[in-house]
Amino acid sequence: MVTAGFRRQSAYRLAMLAGLVANMTFGLIRSAQLSAASQSAGGSLAGYEHDQLMSFVWVSQGLLGAVNLFGSTEIASRIKDGQVAVDFLRPTSVVGQYLATDLGRALYTFVPRGIPSVLVGAATTGVAFATAPLHWVAGGVGVLLGIAIAYLSAHCLATLGFWFVETRGFEATYMVTTTFLAGLYLPVSMFPGWLAAIAHASPFPSMLQRPVDVLVGRTTGLDVWTSLATQAGWFLVMLALALVLTRAGRHTLEIQGG
Template identity: 30%
Template sequence: MNAYLALARASLARQFRYRGANLAGLITNFFFGVIRVSVMVALYNANPAAAPAGYDLAKAVTYLACAQAIIGWVALWGWWDLVRALKGGEVVADLQRPIDFFGLWAAQDFGRAIAQLFLRAIPIMLAFALVYPLVGPADIGQLLIFILSFALAWFLSFTWRFLFSILGFWVTDGTGFARLAIFSATFFTGFLMPLSLFPDALAGVLRWLPFAGMVATPLDVFSNALRGPEALVAVAVQAFWALALYALAQATFTAGVRRLTTQGG
Protein backbone atom coordinates (compact mmCIF):
# COMPACT_ATOMS: atom_id res chain seq x y z
CA MET A 1 0.00 0.00 0.00
CA ASN A 2 2.85 2.40 0.81
CA ALA A 3 4.25 1.89 -2.68
CA TYR A 4 0.94 2.85 -4.29
CA LEU A 5 0.61 5.93 -2.08
CA ALA A 6 4.14 6.98 -2.99
CA LEU A 7 3.37 6.61 -6.70
CA ALA A 8 0.17 8.64 -6.33
CA ARG A 9 1.95 11.40 -4.40
CA ALA A 10 4.76 11.59 -6.96
CA SER A 11 2.26 11.81 -9.80
CA LEU A 12 0.29 14.52 -7.99
CA ALA A 13 3.43 16.56 -7.34
CA ARG A 14 4.46 16.21 -10.99
CA GLN A 15 1.16 17.74 -12.12
CA PHE A 16 1.69 20.82 -9.98
CA ARG A 17 5.00 21.54 -11.71
CA TYR A 18 3.29 22.37 -15.01
CA ARG A 19 1.79 25.70 -13.94
CA GLY A 20 1.66 27.22 -17.42
CA ALA A 21 0.03 24.18 -19.00
CA ASN A 22 -2.49 23.91 -16.18
CA LEU A 23 -3.44 27.57 -16.44
CA ALA A 24 -3.81 27.32 -20.21
CA GLY A 25 -5.96 24.21 -19.83
CA LEU A 26 -8.12 25.90 -17.22
CA ILE A 27 -8.75 28.94 -19.41
CA THR A 28 -9.41 26.80 -22.49
CA ASN A 29 -11.86 24.53 -20.67
CA PHE A 30 -13.76 27.50 -19.28
CA PHE A 31 -13.82 29.32 -22.62
CA PHE A 32 -15.25 26.36 -24.52
CA GLY A 33 -17.63 25.71 -21.65
CA VAL A 34 -19.05 29.22 -21.99
CA ILE A 35 -19.59 28.61 -25.71
CA ARG A 36 -21.36 25.30 -25.06
CA VAL A 37 -23.55 26.79 -22.33
CA SER A 38 -24.44 29.75 -24.55
CA VAL A 39 -25.59 27.39 -27.30
CA MET A 40 -27.66 25.39 -24.81
CA VAL A 41 -29.29 28.55 -23.43
CA ALA A 42 -30.16 29.66 -26.97
CA LEU A 43 -31.70 26.25 -27.75
CA TYR A 44 -33.82 26.25 -24.60
CA ASN A 45 -34.96 29.83 -25.15
CA ALA A 46 -35.84 29.15 -28.79
CA ASN A 47 -38.09 26.19 -27.95
CA PRO A 48 -38.75 25.75 -24.21
CA ALA A 49 -41.39 23.09 -24.86
CA ALA A 50 -38.78 20.79 -26.44
CA ALA A 51 -36.88 20.39 -23.15
CA PRO A 52 -37.02 16.85 -21.71
CA ALA A 53 -39.35 16.41 -18.76
CA GLY A 54 -37.57 17.15 -15.50
CA TYR A 55 -34.52 18.61 -17.25
CA ASP A 56 -34.84 22.37 -17.00
CA LEU A 57 -32.31 24.94 -18.20
CA ALA A 58 -30.55 25.21 -14.83
CA LYS A 59 -29.86 21.46 -14.82
CA ALA A 60 -28.66 21.54 -18.43
CA VAL A 61 -26.30 24.45 -17.72
CA THR A 62 -24.99 22.74 -14.59
CA TYR A 63 -24.45 19.55 -16.57
CA LEU A 64 -22.34 21.30 -19.22
CA ALA A 65 -20.33 23.21 -16.61
CA CYS A 66 -19.59 19.93 -14.82
CA ALA A 67 -18.71 18.29 -18.14
CA GLN A 68 -15.97 20.87 -18.69
CA ALA A 69 -14.79 20.50 -15.10
CA ILE A 70 -14.63 16.69 -15.20
CA ILE A 71 -12.35 16.52 -18.27
CA GLY A 72 -9.16 16.40 -16.22
CA TRP A 73 -10.59 14.04 -13.61
CA VAL A 74 -11.46 11.30 -16.10
CA ALA A 75 -8.79 12.23 -18.70
CA LEU A 76 -11.15 11.89 -21.64
CA TRP A 77 -8.40 12.85 -24.06
CA GLY A 78 -4.64 12.92 -24.15
CA TRP A 79 -3.68 10.00 -21.87
CA TRP A 80 -0.85 8.38 -23.81
CA ASP A 81 1.50 7.38 -20.97
CA LEU A 82 0.99 3.62 -21.14
CA VAL A 83 0.86 3.62 -24.94
CA ARG A 84 4.28 5.32 -25.03
CA ALA A 85 5.69 3.01 -22.36
CA LEU A 86 4.68 -0.02 -24.41
CA LYS A 87 5.98 1.42 -27.66
CA GLY A 88 9.31 2.57 -26.23
CA GLY A 89 9.97 -0.49 -24.09
CA GLU A 90 9.92 1.30 -20.71
CA VAL A 91 7.10 -1.02 -19.69
CA VAL A 92 9.69 -3.77 -19.18
CA ALA A 93 10.99 -1.91 -16.12
CA ASP A 94 7.45 -1.62 -14.74
CA LEU A 95 6.95 -5.36 -15.13
CA GLN A 96 10.03 -5.99 -12.97
CA ARG A 97 8.62 -4.04 -10.03
CA PRO A 98 7.25 -6.14 -7.13
CA ILE A 99 3.79 -4.57 -7.34
CA ASP A 100 0.69 -5.18 -9.42
CA PHE A 101 1.00 -3.66 -12.90
CA PHE A 102 -2.60 -2.42 -12.98
CA GLY A 103 -2.25 -0.97 -9.48
CA LEU A 104 0.99 0.77 -10.44
CA TRP A 105 -0.62 2.64 -13.31
CA ALA A 106 -3.87 3.22 -11.40
CA ALA A 107 -1.98 4.85 -8.52
CA GLN A 108 -0.15 7.17 -10.89
CA ASP A 109 -3.35 8.09 -12.69
CA PHE A 110 -5.19 8.68 -9.41
CA GLY A 111 -2.50 11.14 -8.35
CA ARG A 112 -2.90 12.92 -11.68
CA ALA A 113 -6.69 12.98 -11.26
CA ILE A 114 -6.53 14.43 -7.73
CA ALA A 115 -4.25 17.19 -9.00
CA GLN A 116 -6.64 17.98 -11.84
CA LEU A 117 -9.52 18.12 -9.35
CA PHE A 118 -7.87 21.05 -7.58
CA LEU A 119 -6.15 22.64 -10.58
CA ARG A 120 -9.10 22.55 -12.99
CA ALA A 121 -12.35 21.01 -11.80
CA ILE A 122 -12.98 23.10 -8.69
CA PRO A 123 -11.77 26.43 -10.22
CA ILE A 124 -13.92 25.86 -13.32
CA MET A 125 -17.05 25.17 -11.24
CA LEU A 126 -16.40 28.27 -9.13
CA ALA A 127 -15.97 30.38 -12.27
CA PHE A 128 -19.20 29.05 -13.80
CA ALA A 129 -21.05 29.67 -10.53
CA LEU A 130 -20.12 33.35 -10.78
CA VAL A 131 -21.65 33.61 -14.25
CA TYR A 132 -24.57 31.16 -14.30
CA PRO A 133 -27.15 29.97 -11.75
CA LEU A 134 -26.02 26.40 -11.11
CA VAL A 135 -27.72 23.69 -9.07
CA GLY A 136 -26.14 21.05 -6.86
CA PRO A 137 -27.01 17.95 -4.83
CA ALA A 138 -30.34 18.58 -3.09
CA ASP A 139 -29.43 16.90 0.21
CA ILE A 140 -26.69 14.99 2.00
CA GLY A 141 -27.88 11.67 0.61
CA GLN A 142 -27.67 12.98 -2.93
CA LEU A 143 -24.21 14.38 -2.20
CA LEU A 144 -22.97 11.01 -0.94
CA ILE A 145 -24.33 9.25 -4.02
CA PHE A 146 -22.54 11.83 -6.18
CA ILE A 147 -19.22 11.32 -4.40
CA LEU A 148 -19.46 7.56 -4.97
CA SER A 149 -20.47 8.05 -8.60
CA PHE A 150 -17.66 10.58 -9.13
CA ALA A 151 -15.08 8.11 -7.80
CA LEU A 152 -16.47 5.30 -9.94
CA ALA A 153 -16.30 7.59 -12.98
CA TRP A 154 -12.54 7.90 -12.55
CA PHE A 155 -12.08 4.15 -12.07
CA LEU A 156 -14.23 3.34 -15.10
CA SER A 157 -12.36 5.83 -17.24
CA PHE A 158 -8.96 4.59 -16.12
CA THR A 159 -9.85 0.93 -16.64
CA TRP A 160 -11.19 1.73 -20.12
CA ARG A 161 -8.01 3.63 -21.03
CA PHE A 162 -5.81 0.91 -19.53
CA LEU A 163 -7.65 -1.80 -21.45
CA PHE A 164 -7.22 -0.12 -24.81
CA SER A 165 -3.62 0.87 -24.09
CA ILE A 166 -2.48 -2.68 -23.30
CA LEU A 167 -3.73 -3.84 -26.67
CA GLY A 168 -0.32 -2.45 -27.63
CA PHE A 169 1.10 -5.78 -26.46
CA TRP A 170 -0.12 -7.20 -29.78
CA VAL A 171 1.11 -4.39 -32.05
CA THR A 172 4.17 -2.16 -32.26
CA ASP A 173 2.11 1.02 -31.76
CA GLY A 174 -1.18 1.06 -29.85
CA THR A 175 -2.02 4.67 -30.71
CA GLY A 176 -4.87 3.63 -32.99
CA PHE A 177 -6.57 1.67 -30.21
CA ALA A 178 -6.18 4.62 -27.84
CA ARG A 179 -7.77 6.95 -30.38
CA LEU A 180 -10.71 4.57 -30.69
CA ALA A 181 -11.16 4.81 -26.91
CA ILE A 182 -11.06 8.61 -27.16
CA PHE A 183 -13.69 8.58 -29.92
CA SER A 184 -16.04 6.45 -27.85
CA ALA A 185 -15.49 8.68 -24.81
CA THR A 186 -16.37 11.78 -26.82
CA PHE A 187 -19.64 10.56 -28.27
CA PHE A 188 -21.03 7.89 -25.94
CA THR A 189 -20.30 9.16 -22.42
CA GLY A 190 -22.69 12.09 -22.57
CA PHE A 191 -19.87 14.63 -22.64
CA LEU A 192 -21.24 16.56 -25.61
CA MET A 193 -24.72 16.93 -24.12
CA PRO A 194 -26.93 15.25 -21.50
CA LEU A 195 -28.17 11.81 -22.49
CA SER A 196 -31.70 13.06 -21.80
CA LEU A 197 -31.38 15.18 -24.96
CA PHE A 198 -30.58 12.13 -27.10
CA PRO A 199 -33.39 10.20 -28.82
CA ASP A 200 -35.10 8.06 -26.19
CA ALA A 201 -34.11 4.74 -27.77
CA LEU A 202 -30.42 5.69 -28.02
CA ALA A 203 -30.31 7.24 -24.56
CA GLY A 204 -31.89 4.13 -23.08
CA VAL A 205 -29.16 1.94 -24.56
CA LEU A 206 -26.28 4.25 -23.62
CA ARG A 207 -27.34 4.41 -19.97
CA TRP A 208 -26.74 0.67 -19.64
CA LEU A 209 -23.29 0.75 -21.26
CA PRO A 210 -20.05 1.59 -19.40
CA PHE A 211 -19.62 4.93 -21.17
CA ALA A 212 -22.42 6.74 -19.32
CA GLY A 213 -20.74 5.96 -16.00
CA MET A 214 -17.67 7.97 -17.00
CA VAL A 215 -19.48 11.30 -17.41
CA ALA A 216 -23.29 11.28 -17.64
CA THR A 217 -24.11 9.43 -14.43
CA PRO A 218 -22.12 11.57 -11.94
CA LEU A 219 -23.22 14.75 -13.70
CA ASP A 220 -26.90 13.79 -13.67
CA VAL A 221 -26.60 12.91 -9.98
CA PHE A 222 -24.91 16.24 -9.21
CA SER A 223 -27.59 18.24 -11.04
CA ASN A 224 -30.41 16.17 -9.44
CA ALA A 225 -31.57 14.87 -12.82
CA LEU A 226 -31.14 11.40 -11.27
CA ARG A 227 -32.46 11.02 -7.74
CA GLY A 228 -33.52 8.31 -5.33
CA PRO A 229 -33.88 4.80 -6.77
CA GLU A 230 -32.93 5.99 -10.29
CA ALA A 231 -29.63 7.38 -9.00
CA LEU A 232 -28.88 4.20 -7.05
CA VAL A 233 -29.58 2.02 -10.10
CA ALA A 234 -27.29 4.21 -12.23
CA VAL A 235 -24.48 3.92 -9.67
CA ALA A 236 -25.03 0.16 -9.47
CA VAL A 237 -24.56 0.00 -13.25
CA GLN A 238 -21.32 1.96 -12.81
CA ALA A 239 -20.10 -0.51 -10.18
CA PHE A 240 -20.99 -3.49 -12.37
CA TRP A 241 -19.03 -2.15 -15.32
CA ALA A 242 -16.11 -1.16 -13.08
CA LEU A 243 -15.77 -4.77 -11.95
CA ALA A 244 -16.37 -6.18 -15.43
CA LEU A 245 -13.82 -3.93 -17.13
CA TYR A 246 -11.30 -4.56 -14.36
CA ALA A 247 -11.62 -8.31 -14.83
CA LEU A 248 -11.35 -7.94 -18.60
CA ALA A 249 -8.31 -5.66 -18.28
CA GLN A 250 -6.52 -8.12 -16.00
CA ALA A 251 -7.25 -11.04 -18.33
CA THR A 252 -6.08 -9.04 -21.34
CA PHE A 253 -2.91 -7.99 -19.51
CA THR A 254 -2.10 -11.58 -18.55
CA ALA A 255 -2.49 -12.70 -22.15
CA GLY A 256 -0.50 -9.73 -23.46
CA VAL A 257 2.51 -10.25 -21.21
CA ARG A 258 2.97 -13.73 -22.64
CA ARG A 259 3.73 -12.28 -26.05
CA LEU A 260 5.40 -9.00 -25.09
CA THR A 261 7.58 -7.39 -27.75
CA THR A 262 9.06 -3.90 -27.51
CA GLN A 263 10.88 -1.53 -29.76
CA GLY A 264 13.45 0.99 -28.67
CA GLY A 265 16.61 0.60 -26.66
Protein backbone atom coordinates in the same frame (compact mmCIF):
# COMPACT_ATOMS: atom_id res chain seq x y z
CA MET B 1 1.25 5.82 -5.65
CA VAL B 2 -1.76 8.10 -5.21
CA THR B 3 0.43 10.65 -3.45
CA ALA B 4 3.10 10.35 -6.13
CA GLY B 5 0.52 10.96 -8.85
CA PHE B 6 -0.81 14.00 -6.99
CA ARG B 7 2.66 15.50 -6.48
CA ARG B 8 3.77 14.87 -10.05
CA GLN B 9 0.69 16.54 -11.50
CA SER B 10 1.19 19.55 -9.22
CA ALA B 11 4.46 20.30 -11.05
CA TYR B 12 2.64 21.19 -14.28
CA ARG B 13 1.09 24.47 -13.19
CA LEU B 14 1.14 26.22 -16.56
CA ALA B 15 -0.47 23.17 -18.15
CA MET B 16 -3.20 23.35 -15.51
CA LEU B 17 -3.74 27.03 -16.32
CA ALA B 18 -3.98 26.25 -20.03
CA GLY B 19 -6.46 23.48 -19.25
CA LEU B 20 -8.57 25.87 -17.19
CA VAL B 21 -8.68 28.39 -20.05
CA ALA B 22 -9.77 25.62 -22.42
CA ASN B 23 -12.42 24.45 -19.95
CA MET B 24 -13.84 27.96 -19.58
CA THR B 25 -13.82 28.62 -23.32
CA PHE B 26 -15.65 25.43 -24.28
CA GLY B 27 -17.90 25.78 -21.26
CA LEU B 28 -19.10 29.16 -22.49
CA ILE B 29 -19.65 27.77 -25.99
CA ARG B 30 -21.54 24.71 -24.78
CA SER B 31 -23.63 26.67 -22.28
CA ALA B 32 -24.64 29.18 -24.96
CA GLN B 33 -25.73 26.43 -27.33
CA LEU B 34 -27.65 24.40 -24.76
CA SER B 35 -29.17 27.51 -23.18
CA ALA B 36 -30.59 28.55 -26.54
CA ALA B 37 -31.95 25.03 -27.11
CA SER B 38 -33.49 24.96 -23.63
CA GLN B 39 -35.17 28.34 -24.03
CA SER B 40 -36.52 27.27 -27.42
CA ALA B 41 -38.06 24.23 -25.73
CA GLY B 42 -39.73 26.35 -23.05
CA GLY B 43 -37.05 26.17 -20.33
CA SER B 44 -36.82 22.39 -20.03
CA LEU B 45 -34.92 20.04 -22.31
CA ALA B 46 -34.70 16.23 -22.11
CA GLY B 47 -35.67 16.29 -18.44
CA TYR B 48 -33.23 19.05 -17.49
CA GLU B 49 -34.41 22.38 -16.16
CA HIS B 50 -32.39 25.30 -17.50
CA ASP B 51 -30.24 25.67 -14.36
CA GLN B 52 -29.62 21.93 -14.22
CA LEU B 53 -28.53 21.98 -17.84
CA MET B 54 -26.07 24.79 -17.17
CA SER B 55 -24.80 22.91 -14.14
CA PHE B 56 -24.34 19.81 -16.28
CA VAL B 57 -22.18 21.82 -18.68
CA TRP B 58 -19.93 23.34 -16.04
CA VAL B 59 -19.57 20.29 -13.81
CA SER B 60 -18.68 18.13 -16.81
CA GLN B 61 -16.15 20.75 -17.91
CA GLY B 62 -14.73 20.81 -14.39
CA LEU B 63 -14.37 17.03 -14.40
CA LEU B 64 -12.76 16.93 -17.81
CA GLY B 65 -9.25 17.24 -16.39
CA ALA B 66 -9.84 14.46 -13.88
CA VAL B 67 -11.76 11.96 -16.00
CA ASN B 68 -9.60 10.61 -18.80
CA LEU B 69 -11.97 10.54 -21.77
CA PHE B 70 -9.22 10.92 -24.35
CA GLY B 71 -7.42 7.61 -23.79
CA SER B 72 -3.87 8.90 -23.33
CA THR B 73 -1.90 6.96 -20.70
CA GLU B 74 1.70 6.70 -19.62
CA ILE B 75 1.67 2.94 -19.90
CA ALA B 76 0.83 3.13 -23.62
CA SER B 77 4.20 4.70 -24.39
CA ARG B 78 5.96 2.28 -22.04
CA ILE B 79 4.43 -0.65 -23.88
CA LYS B 80 5.45 0.84 -27.20
CA ASP B 81 9.15 1.19 -26.27
CA GLY B 82 9.32 -1.91 -24.08
CA GLN B 83 9.86 -0.15 -20.74
CA VAL B 84 6.78 -1.90 -19.42
CA ALA B 85 9.08 -4.87 -18.80
CA VAL B 86 10.43 -2.94 -15.80
CA ASP B 87 6.87 -2.49 -14.50
CA PHE B 88 6.34 -6.24 -14.62
CA LEU B 89 9.39 -6.73 -12.37
CA ARG B 90 7.97 -4.55 -9.60
CA PRO B 91 6.28 -6.27 -6.64
CA THR B 92 2.94 -4.60 -7.37
CA SER B 93 0.14 -5.05 -9.87
CA VAL B 94 0.81 -3.09 -13.07
CA VAL B 95 -2.86 -2.19 -13.33
CA GLY B 96 -3.05 -1.27 -9.66
CA GLN B 97 -0.02 1.00 -9.62
CA TYR B 98 -1.07 2.98 -12.69
CA LEU B 99 -4.68 3.21 -11.52
CA ALA B 100 -3.52 4.61 -8.17
CA THR B 101 -1.17 7.08 -9.86
CA ASP B 102 -3.95 8.26 -12.16
CA LEU B 103 -6.26 8.73 -9.19
CA GLY B 104 -3.68 11.02 -7.58
CA ARG B 105 -3.32 12.94 -10.85
CA ALA B 106 -7.07 13.32 -11.11
CA LEU B 107 -7.51 14.52 -7.53
CA TYR B 108 -5.02 17.34 -8.03
CA THR B 109 -6.86 18.69 -11.09
CA PHE B 110 -9.91 19.57 -8.99
CA VAL B 111 -8.04 22.49 -7.40
CA PRO B 112 -6.67 24.37 -10.44
CA ARG B 113 -9.26 23.23 -13.03
CA GLY B 114 -12.37 21.67 -11.54
CA ILE B 115 -13.49 24.15 -8.88
CA PRO B 116 -12.58 27.31 -10.88
CA SER B 117 -14.54 26.01 -13.89
CA VAL B 118 -17.68 25.62 -11.79
CA LEU B 119 -17.18 29.06 -10.24
CA VAL B 120 -16.95 30.60 -13.72
CA GLY B 121 -20.20 28.88 -14.61
CA ALA B 122 -21.86 30.22 -11.44
CA ALA B 123 -20.72 33.74 -12.30
CA THR B 124 -21.79 33.65 -15.96
CA THR B 125 -24.77 31.38 -16.59
CA GLY B 126 -25.68 30.30 -13.07
CA VAL B 127 -25.63 26.75 -11.74
CA ALA B 128 -27.89 24.64 -9.53
CA PHE B 129 -26.92 21.57 -7.54
CA ALA B 130 -28.74 18.91 -5.58
CA THR B 131 -29.28 19.97 -1.98
CA ALA B 132 -29.66 16.58 -0.27
CA PRO B 133 -26.46 15.35 1.47
CA LEU B 134 -27.09 11.92 -0.12
CA HIS B 135 -26.56 13.40 -3.56
CA TRP B 136 -23.25 14.95 -2.57
CA VAL B 137 -21.94 11.74 -1.03
CA ALA B 138 -23.23 9.58 -3.88
CA GLY B 139 -21.97 12.11 -6.41
CA GLY B 140 -18.51 12.13 -4.85
CA VAL B 141 -18.34 8.34 -4.90
CA GLY B 142 -19.65 8.39 -8.46
CA VAL B 143 -16.93 10.80 -9.55
CA LEU B 144 -14.24 8.52 -8.09
CA LEU B 145 -15.78 5.52 -9.84
CA GLY B 146 -15.95 7.52 -13.08
CA ILE B 147 -12.26 8.38 -12.81
CA ALA B 148 -11.40 4.73 -12.21
CA ILE B 149 -13.59 3.41 -15.03
CA ALA B 150 -12.15 5.96 -17.46
CA TYR B 151 -8.60 5.01 -16.55
CA LEU B 152 -9.24 1.26 -16.77
CA SER B 153 -10.88 1.70 -20.16
CA ALA B 154 -7.89 3.72 -21.38
CA HIS B 155 -5.59 1.05 -19.91
CA CYS B 156 -7.38 -1.61 -21.95
CA LEU B 157 -6.85 0.55 -25.02
CA ALA B 158 -3.15 0.84 -24.18
CA THR B 159 -2.78 -2.95 -23.98
CA LEU B 160 -3.45 -3.15 -27.72
CA GLY B 161 0.19 -2.10 -28.00
CA PHE B 162 1.15 -5.61 -26.89
CA TRP B 163 -0.20 -6.93 -30.19
CA PHE B 164 0.08 -3.92 -32.52
CA VAL B 165 3.18 -1.83 -33.16
CA GLU B 166 1.09 1.26 -34.04
CA THR B 167 -2.06 2.11 -32.09
CA ARG B 168 -2.78 5.72 -33.03
CA GLY B 169 -5.74 4.73 -35.18
CA PHE B 170 -7.34 2.94 -32.25
CA GLU B 171 -6.65 5.93 -29.99
CA ALA B 172 -8.26 8.43 -32.37
CA THR B 173 -11.37 6.27 -32.76
CA TYR B 174 -11.56 5.76 -29.01
CA MET B 175 -11.33 9.50 -28.27
CA VAL B 176 -14.18 10.37 -30.64
CA THR B 177 -16.38 7.53 -29.40
CA THR B 178 -15.76 8.05 -25.69
CA THR B 179 -16.22 11.81 -25.54
CA PHE B 180 -19.51 11.51 -27.44
CA LEU B 181 -21.05 8.52 -25.66
CA ALA B 182 -19.92 9.71 -22.21
CA GLY B 183 -22.17 12.75 -22.58
CA LEU B 184 -19.48 15.41 -22.92
CA TYR B 185 -21.06 17.21 -25.87
CA LEU B 186 -24.71 16.43 -25.16
CA PRO B 187 -26.40 14.60 -22.28
CA VAL B 188 -27.12 11.02 -23.31
CA SER B 189 -30.82 11.59 -22.61
CA MET B 190 -30.87 13.87 -25.68
CA PHE B 191 -29.75 11.05 -27.98
CA PRO B 192 -32.22 9.23 -30.23
CA GLY B 193 -33.51 6.09 -28.52
CA TRP B 194 -31.35 3.65 -30.46
CA LEU B 195 -28.19 5.69 -29.86
CA ALA B 196 -28.96 6.13 -26.16
CA ALA B 197 -29.37 2.35 -25.90
CA ILE B 198 -25.92 1.87 -27.44
CA ALA B 199 -24.44 4.40 -25.03
CA HIS B 200 -26.00 2.79 -21.96
CA ALA B 201 -24.74 -0.63 -23.09
CA SER B 202 -21.20 0.75 -22.82
CA PRO B 203 -19.15 1.93 -19.82
CA PHE B 204 -18.87 5.47 -21.18
CA PRO B 205 -21.88 7.17 -19.48
CA SER B 206 -20.58 5.83 -16.14
CA MET B 207 -17.43 7.89 -16.64
CA LEU B 208 -19.16 11.28 -16.78
CA GLN B 209 -22.92 11.36 -17.38
CA ARG B 210 -24.04 9.39 -14.32
CA PRO B 211 -22.06 11.19 -11.58
CA VAL B 212 -22.87 14.59 -13.05
CA ASP B 213 -26.59 13.80 -13.14
CA VAL B 214 -26.45 12.89 -9.45
CA LEU B 215 -24.61 16.08 -8.50
CA VAL B 216 -26.96 18.40 -10.39
CA GLY B 217 -30.05 16.70 -8.99
CA ARG B 218 -31.45 15.18 -12.16
CA THR B 219 -31.04 11.66 -10.76
CA THR B 220 -33.10 11.31 -7.58
CA GLY B 221 -34.51 8.72 -5.18
CA LEU B 222 -33.71 5.07 -5.81
CA ASP B 223 -32.22 6.01 -9.17
CA VAL B 224 -29.20 7.37 -7.27
CA TRP B 225 -28.44 3.89 -5.95
CA THR B 226 -29.10 2.35 -9.36
CA SER B 227 -26.63 4.78 -10.88
CA LEU B 228 -23.95 3.90 -8.31
CA ALA B 229 -24.59 0.17 -8.73
CA THR B 230 -24.22 0.51 -12.50
CA GLN B 231 -20.95 2.36 -12.08
CA ALA B 232 -19.67 -0.23 -9.59
CA GLY B 233 -20.59 -2.99 -12.03
CA TRP B 234 -18.70 -1.34 -14.87
CA PHE B 235 -15.73 -0.76 -12.57
CA LEU B 236 -15.50 -4.48 -11.82
CA VAL B 237 -15.92 -5.40 -15.49
CA MET B 238 -13.24 -2.98 -16.68
CA LEU B 239 -10.88 -3.96 -13.87
CA ALA B 240 -11.19 -7.64 -14.77
CA LEU B 241 -10.70 -6.87 -18.46
CA ALA B 242 -7.64 -4.71 -17.78
CA LEU B 243 -6.08 -7.47 -15.64
CA VAL B 244 -6.77 -10.16 -18.24
CA LEU B 245 -5.41 -8.10 -21.15
CA THR B 246 -2.32 -7.04 -19.21
CA ARG B 247 -1.59 -10.62 -18.20
CA ALA B 248 -2.09 -11.88 -21.75
CA GLY B 249 0.01 -9.08 -23.22
CA ARG B 250 2.87 -9.89 -20.89
CA HIS B 251 3.45 -13.09 -22.84
CA THR B 252 3.11 -11.58 -26.32
CA LEU B 253 4.89 -8.21 -26.16
CA GLU B 254 6.79 -7.39 -29.31
CA ILE B 255 8.39 -3.99 -29.77
CA GLN B 256 9.56 -2.38 -32.98
CA GLY B 257 13.11 -3.40 -33.72
CA GLY B 258 13.09 -6.76 -31.93
